[in-house]
Amino acid sequence: MKAFVGVSVVFGLALLGLGSAxxxxxxxxxxxxxxxxxxCRFEDSCLTLNERGGDTYRQCIKYxxxxxxxxxxxxPHVSSFSYKxxxxxxxxxxxxATASSSLLGLLVSLAVLWWCVL
Structure with a gap:
């Protein structure tokens, strides 16, 4: 029963972010x-645009x-760039910052899984 509750909590938290901006x-x-x-709006994604030898632009953008x-x-003022x-x-x-948030998510998932097994 304890394992079922733990799995349900993890699954519910995973679904919480679906469908939101x-x-x-x-x-x-x-x-x-x-x-x-x-x-951002619902159909947006996050943009990182690196100008060669210049600024980095971060913003919402339609996917x-x-x-x-x-x-x-x-x-148009940026002649050469890479983007993600x-x-x-x-x-x-x-x-x-991105790596640390991914690591935090992994650690929380492992802690919940460990709690379910006990």
Missing amino acids: IKCYRCRDYTGSCTKTHD SDCDYAVLSQMF CCSSDLCNGAPM
């Missing part, structure tokens, strides 16, 4: 120390606009 970092910076966040040609039109779009909360942060 995500939150993304929103800023233009050079250092990667962005702290401003923005609630269908995550294409080099479309982004070139949206950022992702679809989980605050996934467009600095790489260390």
